[in-house]
Amino acid sequence: MPEWPEMENYRSLLSALLLDKEISGVVINREKSVNLEPEVFGQELIGRKIIFVERRAKYLIFHLNNGRRLLLHLMLGGLLYFGNDKDKPKRNTQVEIQFGDQTLYFIGLRLGYLHLLTAKQTEEVLSELGPELLDRRMNEEKFVKLLSGRKGMLKTTLVNQNIVAGIGNCYADEIAFAAELRPDVKLQELDEQDLIRLYKAVRDVLMDAAEHGGYMELPLTADDKLTGGYNDLCKVYDREGESCVRCGHPIVKTELASRKAFYCADCQHGK
Template identity: 65%
Template sequence: MPELPEMENYRKMLTANILNIPISNVIINREKSINMPPADFTAGILDSKVIFIERRGKYLIFHLNNGRRLLLHLMLGGLIHLTRGDEERPSRTTQIEISFGDQVLYFIGLRLGYLHQLSAKETEEALSQLGPELLDRRMTKERFVDLMKKRRGSLKSLLVNQHAVAGIGNCYADEIAFHARIHPAAKVQSLSEEQLGQLYESVHHVLKEATEGGGYMEMPFTKDDTLTGQYNDQCKVYDREEEACVRCGTAIVRTEIAGRKAFFCPNCQHEE
């Protein structure tokens, strides 16, 4: 599932390509991917312009000049692709297609994900239960540590809990825990203040590095996009079962924590 780095990467590229270009066509191939009848959805955005794109956790919010919003959550398997001019459309099945002049933005794999058209108030309500943004400049180390001290349970479960903190999923939870040298099953309430401080530094390091590295999406955003997906080869533990740890050479282990798969180094990361 796309996480904060993937969605932030998409936000930047979308901002560079589709802002202030009138929406000239809308095709809905799967009605369950939207939240209203296709004719109403189309009428609400046709000829409008995207003037700003915001990321909140794993969501993207497209702000339209008519006051409406498009709220995107890709969920598992979702991705987006932009073509220009006479470039070939994606070979995969698309659920929604939105044209911005001669550019077409394809929403692919939205079997669980969705693109909802909402008012500003409805968007705010839809996102009201999300936890804080860990890369927000207001999230200081002191505030982060205080936030963590109020939580209980395993580190992995906490990091992927969108009500606790927004934007982190299975991949980066494991990468953050590895960077901090903390076992993903370690109880948050048992971590020292020093460990929580290191966790803060690891969150910033991993999420910023992954964003700059293009995240781990499998398909380029555009035909000439060479950044998207490049971070997949930089993951240290996620999906690296039995591979050698980059720090100590010990084989990476896969386990389950509260029903979620987790990858870690049994030598570098300890529960206590």
């Protein structure tokens, strides 16, 4: 599932590709991916322009020049591609938004969605999300206060969007590794220094992943060399049986609260 770095990468790249370009056509191949009748959805978009692309947690918000918003959540398996029919990947597209001879293809929206909303409706959908840990208003002190006194496992806390927003399976494991903590360690067992180390790990991992384009498998455009660059840089996620880059012991895979988790049993510790 795309997480903070993947969606931030999309936001950055799409901001350079879409802004102030008029929407010339809309194709809906799967009605359940949108929240209006396909004909109405298309009519509301054609002739409009995207003037700003915002990211909130795992969502992208496309601001239209009439004040409305397109709210995108890719969920599990969702991907984006911007190009034309000749170079687009051979995959089914659920929604296509055309900008002249270029199209933004929404791929894999079987579980995800693209909804046309008012600004107020968008705020309501996002209102229950927790804070983002790379937000300029977040700092070490606030992070320690946020997690102090909470109960539960580290990984299940990091992926809980109501507590902190934007982190999913992959980066929860990478953050735990960077902090030298097991993903199943109990929060209530961590002291202030552990939480400070965890906060630094969050920032280091997410910023590094975003800088390298996240782990998405599909480039956004035909000449995109950035997207997916972090996939080969993951230290533990999907690395079962491989040698730990820190201590050489094999990475193990387990299951926590119905989620797979990867870690090094030698250099990541409980309390």
